[in-house]
Amino acid sequence: MSQTSNTSALSLAASGVTVAFGGFKALTDVTLTITPGAVHGLIGPNGAGKTTMVNVLTGFQAPTTGTVKLNGTSVGDWSPHALRRAGIARTFQAGRLFTGLDVLDNLAVTGVGLGHSRRASETEAMRLLAWMGSSHLAELPAAGLPYTDERRVGIARALMFSPDFLLLDEPAAGMSEAEASDLASIIKRVSEELGTGVLLIEHNVGLVLSVSHHVYVLDAGTIIEEGDKDAILSSQAVRDAYLGAEHTEHTEGA
Template sequence: MALALEQVGVAFGGFRALTEVSLSVAPGQVVGLIGPNGAGKTTCVNVLTGFQRPTAGRVSLDGRDVSALPAHRLRRAGVARTFQAGRLFGGLDVLDNLACTGVGLGQRRSEAEHQASDLLGWMGISSLESRGAAGLPYTDERRVAIARALMGRPQYLLLDEPAAGMSEHEAADLAALIRRIAGELGTGCLLIEHNVGLVLSVCADVVVLDGGKVIERGGRQAILASRAVREAYLGANAEAA
């Protein structure tokens, strides 16, 4: 049981965005994906969620090849994501943002509204239900985007830079939420982040990309001890982190 990239390559003309990238996320597991700008992190997310087809290798979902499935079919199959920009429906309130997603997944309107309200309560943001999405503070917008992605109880959730713009305290709250999503809901999470401290605090396994290739993988100590990672991303003083 896993969502996985298996030796995946992606080429745009003569440019190779990914080369033989393999990674996997199991239900209830939190895996980190880090790397410098242009390393190929978002391309990985796009391939895993059906927004980009691989030109080599395959995407598998619980052992089934889903490389050719479009994004909406993968979402219905239990693979959800957030985006670097919140992409909320600005003309709707928060509850309707979630309920709209539920209806799109095949739920009845009443069922979708009930699940949306429960999710907002579970996340501790029920007070936002009737707020217009367009007027939300940045951090609340990120929280609502995660709640919307959890509609339909996906088995896998890919979080694309959810902590961008957050303070240290807000990032700590986000880390606690991600742990709850994995631990209480049993959802496998792939966390794509520039906040390395957040990733290392919440992920038992981390994959590091540089130039579209995996240059390291492992736990906190393996990542911090890797010379290749320090040179590519963390900097020369990573040992002090």
């Protein structure tokens, strides 16, 4: 885990990032920063470029232009594995647990992949499952878990050996409001108790606004607004581009 005295120097920062797929720009000149101990929201309509941004920050997609810096070091051409070892973890939009393994092994193999011993990895896995209140899942096969448990396990696995940054791509998709609210409290605990810097992508705007210290709004590959909950809710640009169509009835008069 990051040492408290160093946390102010820690950041994961994209600067002027553009990603072109042929002639199509999925991201244009995007600048955003993730800092430890805080939740950062990333919202925007379907196809806005949210997953592409996470891919850039985790080494799955090289930026066409622009830089990605981890604690000041340029990492735009690092592999996903190198970035995970350096402390940047993620979950995927679709679960992606190892379905042939039980829950404990799903976490433990991640630890082994990070270079830790089997025994240290199992100890870390049990610690994280207990922290999340999910110790009872340890021996269960990952295949066939209820999806709320599957998401928790995915987050626990991403948290193996205390990454400094955690990027969550739609962790509440398909959840009821009650389930999403449980998940929101776990995400808050990740930032507050573990000191992790979180980037939260969600279509559930209420969830994002309720837990995020700072929210970025992407539309068609461009950041059109950023700020705290009040700044986002009062933004005409956000209303027009994103909230307008889907949420007019909720935001009017709010």
